[in-house]
Amino acid sequence: MVQPYKHEPFSNFKEEDNKRDYITGLKTVESYLGQDYDLLIDGERIATDEKIVSYNPSNKEEVIGRVSKANQDLAEKALVAAVEAFKTWRKVKPETRADVLFKAAAIIRRRKHEFSALLTKEAGKPWNEADADTAEAIDFLEFYARQALALKDGVPVQSRPNEFNRYDYIPLGVGIIISPWNFPLAIMAGTTVAAIVSGNTVLLKPASTTPVVAAKFVEVMEQAGLPKGVLNFVPGSGAEVGDYLVDHKDTRFISFTGSRDVGLRIFERASKLNEGQIWLKRVIAEMGGKDTIVVDSEADLELAAQSIVASAFGFSGQKCSAGSRAVVVEDVYDQVLNRVVELTGKLSLGNPEDQNINMGPVIDQSAFNKIMNYIEIGKEEGKLVAGGEGDSSKGYFIQPTVIADLDPKSRIMQEEIFGPVVGFSKAKDFDHALEIANNTEYGLTGAVITTNRRKIQQARENFHVGNLYFNRNCTGAIVGYQPFGGFNMSGTDSKAGGPDYLLLHMQAKTTSEMY
Numbered sequence: 001m002v003q004p005y006k007h008e009p010f011s012n013f014k015e016e017d018n019k020r021d022y023i024t025g026l027k028t029v030e031s032y033l034g035q036d037y038d039l040l041i042d043g044e045r046i047a048t049d050e051k052i053v054s055y056n057p058s059n060k061e062e063v064i065g066r067v068s069k070a071n072q073d074l075a076e077k078a079l080v081a082a083v084e085a086f087k088t089w090r091k092v093k094p095e096t097r098a099d100v101l102f103k104a105a106a107i108i109r110r111r112k113h114e115f116s117a118l119l120t121k122e123a124g125k126p127w128n129e130a131d132a133d134t135a136e137a138i139d140f141l142e143f144y145a146r147q148a149l150a151l152k153d154g155v156p157v158q159s160r161p162n163e164f165n166r167y168d169y170i171p172l173g174v175g176i177i178i179s180p181w182n183f184p185l186a187i188m189a190g191t192t193v194a195a196i197v198s199g200n201t202v203l204l205k206p207a208s209t210t211p212v213v214a215a216k217f218v219e220v221m222e223q224a225g226l227p228k229g230v231l232n233f234v235p236g237s238g239a240e241v242g243d244y245l246v247d248h249k250d251t252r253f254i255s256f257t258g259s260r261d262v263g264l265r266i267f268e269r270a271s272k273l274n275e276g277q278i279w280l281k282r283v284i285a286e287m288g289g290k291d292t293i294v295v296d297s298e299a300d301l302e303l304a305a306q307s308i309v310a311s312a313f314g315f316s317g318q319k320c321s322a323g324s325r326a327v328v329v330e331d332v333y334d335q336v337l338n339r340v341v342e343l344t345g346k347l348s349l350g351n352p353e354d355q356n357i358n359m360g361p362v363i364d365q366s367a368f369n370k371i372m373n374y375i376e377i378g379k380e381e382g383k384l385v386a387g388g389e390g391d392s393s394k395g396y397f398i399q400p401t402v403i404a405d406l407d408p409k410s411r412i413m414q415e416e417i418f419g420p421v422v423g424f425s426k427a428k429d430f431d432h433a434l435e436i437a438n439n440t441e442y443g444l445t446g447a448v449i450t451t452n453r454r455k456i457q458q459a460r461e462n463f464h465v466g467n468l469y470f471n472r473n474c475t476g477a478i479v480g481y482q483p484f485g486g487f488n489m490s491g492t493d494s495k496a497g498g499p500d501y502l503l504l505h506m507q508a509k510t511t512s513e514m515y
Contacts, residue, residue, distance in 0.1 A: 005143050005480050008109070008135040011116075013127055013355060018113075022127060025117035026353060033121075037067045037215035039074060039235070042081035043228025046074065052235050054212050057124040057361040058351040058395040064122045065212040070236035072244050075203070078232040082174040082201040083250050085229025090171045090199045094152035097197045098145035103224035104193070105141035108134065108217075115185060115213070122210050123184050124360040124395075126352040129315045132476070133186045137217075139479035140190030140497065147502045148197040154508075162515045169506040171199030172282065173252030176245045178238075178266070180257045181363055182318045182418075184210035189217055190479075190496060191255045191284075196221075196230060198505035200252070203232045205242060207258075209363050211235045238262070249274045253282035253505065260416065260442075260489050263287035284504050286491040288320045288416050289444030291474050292437040294459070296430050296450035297331040303471060304328075304449040305339035311447065311473040312422035313347060313400045316359050318367075320490070321445040321467070321475040325413055326424045327436045333426045337385070337404055340422075344386045344400045351395070361396040362419055368396040371419030374412065378403035381410040382423065408436040416442070430455050438464050444486030447474035466490065 011018045038045040048068040056062040070078070089097075108115055112134050119130035154168035175195045179188035188206055195202045206214035218233045234241060246254055246269045256266050263285045270281040293311060295304040311323025328336045352360035362368050372390050378401070379388070387401030404424040406413050412423040427433035430450070437446055446465040450456060456470055466486035467477055477484040483498025485491060494504055 003146065005146050007478055007481065008138040008142070010128070010135055011112075011131045019355065021113045022117060022355075025113035026120065028114045029117045029121050033065070034063045035065050037065055037212060039068045039070055040218055040222075040231070040233040041074065041078045042085070042232065048074070052208050052211050054122055054210065056121055056395070057363050058353070060395055065215070067211040067215055067235050070234040070241050072240060075234055075236065075241045075244055078203050078234050079174065079245065079248055079250055081229040082203055082232055085227065086171075086173055086201045089201055089227065089230050092199070094148045094197075094199075097199065098148045100221070100224045100226050101141045101145035101193050101197055104220050105138050105145075107220050107223055108138055108141070112138075115216070118213050118216065119185060120352050122212055123181065124352055124363065125315060126357055126360050127355050130352075133183055136183070136186035136479060137189040140186065141193055143479045143497060144190070144194050144197050144502060147499070151502060151506075157510070164513045164515070166511045168509050168511070169503065170509050171506055173200060174250055175200050175202045175253045175255055175505065176251055177202050177204045178242060178254065178256045178258065179204070179206050179214070181207035181210040182315070182320075184213045185217065187257050187496075188214050191257065192231065194502055195255060195505045196226070198502050200505055201230045203234050203245060205234055205236060205245070208235065208237075243269065246270055247272070247274055249277040251281060252279060253284065255284045257286045258288075260287045263491065282504070284492055284494050286320065286485060286494065286496070287489060288418075289442045289486060289490050290325060290414065290416050290440040291321055291323050291442070291445045291465070292325040292327050293323045293447045293449065293474055294430075294433045294437050294463070295326065295328040295332060295336050296433070296448070296452060296455055297329045298452045298455070299332065299449040300451065300471070301332055301335055301339065304336050305343055307447060307449060307473040308336070308340050308422065309343045309347070311475050313344070313359055313420050314475055316362050316398065317420040317422075318362060318418055319475055321477070321484075322418075323447065323474045324417060324422055326422055327408070327427050327433045328424065329429060329433055330426045333424075337402075337424055341386045341402055344402055347400050349397055349399060359400060359420065362398055364396060365392060367419065368392050368398065371398055371417060371421065374415075374417045374419070374421060375401055378406075378412045378421065378423065381412055382406040387420070408439055414440055430458070434459060434462055438462070441489040442486065443488040444490035445469070445474040447472060464488075466493070466495070
């Protein structure tokens, strides 16, 4: 019997033990800053002359580490290794594969505050955000291991007299994992191990802004007993290595988390048949969102304001689930907006190594420039009522920004900014608010704040997003509790941390035996 899954608890940093352990974690990370990290191909560590240099976004002169950069020749070598390793890994018992994940979860749990501190340094995550990222990584390991055990015997089908039928799931083959920088441990680990525990072999190409935490995770998987060739670590350029791997005839599937534009490009490239290819490549993609919090006239207005601020400015708005749109019914619009401005003014911005900081930096100069450009657009489209300033002299810091009185079709209300910017639009009534909520090309998360049960049901039926939350913020899905993934341009409708996610990495096989 598969043991029930329990969510990894978040750390309470009001407790002195946790606070002390986090500070120890920061010191541990500081002891290995600036080190070099190799590729891992077929169990062999390979150093290259060309490096991806990872910098601290809070202090852009501080080097987190230098990670060897793969080229096409090394990508080919890794793919050959993965093809070869698949021949044996696919036949390894699911119990053995799951055991690797359980061991990896135990290792990360023992080093939890170190990994979180590394996320603070490399990704600019405040303590609570980093702790949640690490907890989610542990959750993915534990949850997918249990899911693999639940699926190991397939599902029952009917058999007629003198006949025995089976319906089993078998792995796909070699997968390319292209992971994002905003959840550089949780999503990177989750997408990687979902493929591995299903019996596939993988090439992991992490985001170039956060490759060190991925290198540390690869070390953990080695320590947990993963055989050589099953996980190959190939950081590199998307144009050089990413495209080559997506196009390759031996690639069976691509698991991607990132922007809409890159996701569409991968989807298009994966659809083309290459010489020697004998399958249709599967694409699992999570591509972002433009997420709305709807506030009804019959709502707890303090809860609404708190939910908007938490959703918009958690991790500086750098989440695909971030609540970057507030659509408020006109009867309570001014009250909610004024309270949001008041709460926003209380947020502290700075280096997230300080426990008391609410918001850290955005990830890099490119993101800083993009977000600041959107703020200028917002000043033209609406009314700037909070924030609006940035400083990239030492790190990439942007004030939490609120832009009011926006047309629902404005760029600020339609385009994914991926930064600490929330736009406000006024709705005539609840029906109009839902209409506005559905007017983007995305469909990832949303929230509705109302005390009216009829309106909750109306939103349940008509608000078209993959994760819809009532009377809470629209971020913070927990593995196994709120399976995560959206509709439309938010991706391929996959549900990470859900009961059918592993099936995306497998294919069904029917066998029928006559007696």
